[in-house]
Amino acid sequence: MKAGIIAAILAALSMATLGIFSRKIDLDAEVVIFFRLFFGGAFLLLWLFLQQKQKILLRLPHWATLCSGALLATFGGCYFKAMSLTTLVNAVVILYMAPVTAAVFAHFFLGEKLRTLNLLLIGLALLGFATLMEFNIDLAGENPEGLLFALCSMLAYAAFICCNRIIPKAVPIETKSFQQLATGAICIAPLAFSFTSSPGSADSITNLTHFSLQTWLWLLAVGFFPGFLGTFLAVWALTKLPAVTFGTFSYLEPIFVILFGWFFFQEVPNALQTTGCCMILASGILTGVIAARQ
Numbered sequence: 519m520k521a522g523i524i525a526a527i528l529a530a531l532s533m534a535t536l537g538i539f540s541r542k543i544d545l546d547a548e549v550v551i552f553f554r555l556f557f558g559g560a561f562l563l564l565w566l567f568l569q570q571k572q573k574i575l576l577r578l579p580h581w582a583t584l585c586s587g588a589l590l591a592t593f594g595g596c597y598f599k600a601m602s603l604t605t606l607v608n609a610v611v612i613l614y615m616a617p618v619t620a621a622v623f624a625h626f627f628l629g630e631k632l633r634t635l636n637l638l639l640i641g642l643a644l645l646g647f648a649t650l651m652e653f654n655i656d657l658a659g660e661n662p663e664g665l666l667f668a669l670c671s672m673l674a675y676a677a678f679i680c681c682n683r684i685i686p687k688a689v690p691i692e693t694k695s696f697q698q699l700a701t702g703a704i705c706i707a708p709l710a711f712s713f714t715s716s717p718g719s720a721d722s723i724t725n726l727t728h729f730s731l732q733t734w735l736w737l738l739a740v741g742f743f744p745g746f747l748g749t750f751l752a753v754w755a756l757t758k759l760p761a762v763t764f765g766t767f768s769y770l771e772p773i774f775v776i777l778f779g780w781f782f783f784q785e786v787p788n789a790l791q792t793t794g795c796c797m798i799l800a801s802g803i804l805t806g807v808i809a810a811r812q
Contacts (some may be wrong), residue, residue: 519759519809520528520665520757521583521754521758522758522763522764522808522809523756523759523763523767523806525751525753525754525755525758526752526755526759526763526764526768527753527767527770527802528747528751529747529748529751529752529754529755530767530768530770530771530774531577531591531770531771532743532744532747532748532751533744533748533752533771533772534744534772534774534775534778535739535743535744535748535778536554536740536743536744536748537775537779538738538778538782539739539740539744539777541783542736543606543736543737543740544711544733545584545733547580547594547598547599547601547602548595548598548706548710549710549738550740551591551594551595551706551710552703552707552710552711553737553740553741553745554594554701554705554740554741554744554745555590555699555700555702555703555741555745555749556703556741556786557593557737557738557740557741557742557745557746558699558741558742558744558745558746558748558749559696559699559700559703559745559746560741561741561742561745561746562692562695562696562699562746562750563575563696565692565746566692566696571692572580574690574692574693575692575693575696575697576719577689577693579693579694579697579701580685580686580689580694582681582682582684582685583681583685583689583694583697583698584697585677585699585703586678586681586685586694586698586701587676587680587697587698587699587700587701587704588701588702588705589668589674589678589681589702590678590698590699590701590702590749591593591701591702591705591706592670592671592674592705593613593670593671593672593674593678594702594706595706595709595778596667596668596670596671596672596674597609597613597667597668597671599664600612600613600664600665600667600668600670600671601665602664603663603664603667604664604665604667604668605744607663608664608668609664609667609668609671610651610772611647611648611651612646612665612668612669612671612672613668613672613675614644614647614672614768614769614772615672616672616673616675616676616679616765617640617643617679617761617762617765617766617768617769618640618765619672619673619676620675620676620677620679620680620761620762620765621636621761621762621765623676623761624679624680624683624707624760624761624762625762627680628680628684628687628761630683630760630761630762632762635808636762636763637811639766639801639804639805639808640762640765640766640801641711641796642798642800642801643766643769643797643798643801644660644769645797646769646793646794646795646796646797646798646800646801647769647772647794647798648794649790649791649794649797650772650773650776650790650791650794650795650798651794652788652790652791672717679756679765680758680761682694682752682753682756682761682807683756683761685757687757690699691750691753691754691757692750694706694753695749695750695753695754697752698749698753699715699745699746705764709759711726713781747766749800752764755767759809760762763805763809766801766802766805767802767805769798769801769802770798770799770802772798773795773798773799776791776795
């Protein structure tokens with residue numbers, strides 16, 4: 519259980535680095551998502567070869583593993599699409615309803631019974647998240663298409679959590695992580711690149727040769743941190759933790775995003791945002807203490 523908690527915290531930290539890299543890469547969101555998954559799988563494959571454990575990848579994937587990989591691509595693609603059609607706040611707030619949705623689904627269909635204390639802690643994390651966003655939520659008059667994409671991203675993220683809880687624990691973590699990354703990259707590739715457009719068009723596959731060295735280095739960083747580390751640690755945590763516990767720790771990600779913004783971009787959080795961070799941290803600490811005692 520303690521290993522799962524550490525993995526969940528480090529997964530949130532690794533995922534949060536995407537906010538830094540997204541400011542450094544001037545490419546379409548679908549392209550960034552593709553390379554996050556593609557290079558993430560490549561780094562995992564390299565790691566397995568260095569350990570001479572590549573044979574564990576030869577087993578056939580479980581159906582839930584394939585679904586999880588497709589959901590990785592789906593929630594990322596829908597989330598970025600939602601941000602282009604509605605406000606950032608609305609897209610983020612709707613997305614982060616996913617942990618609550620996953621916990622409720624797991625309660626009714628996966629046998630992971632929710633206790634009152636679990637509900638209170640995830641509710642505290644959700645309230646802290648709303649405070650972090652300064653309660654700046656306004657769905658009235660918003661583009662319905664943008665809200666629909668945000669809802670799809672939330673459902674895909676919740677389904678990703680639940681699918682990883684379904685995958686048999688006998689499947690090695692490295693195996694299901696690689697299979698999910700590979701499946702996600704295959705699913706997002708048609709959206710990221712056009713194999714039929716003219717060489718000069720913005721989405722042509724031939725434009726890969728025109729990426730600068732700096733762009734490739736940033737894409738490798740995206741593949742290593744939120745791609746390889748983030749996905750591997752999240753899958754590991756979901757092997758060890760119930761959906762509600764993992765969901766509570768996932769609210770640490772926006773805290774890390776704000777901290778990165780503070781350290782790297784001098785974006786100092788205000789009093790309300792700091793209060794939200796403290797509420798989420800309190801929820802995470804209490805969840806960790808309770809989980810460690812079980």
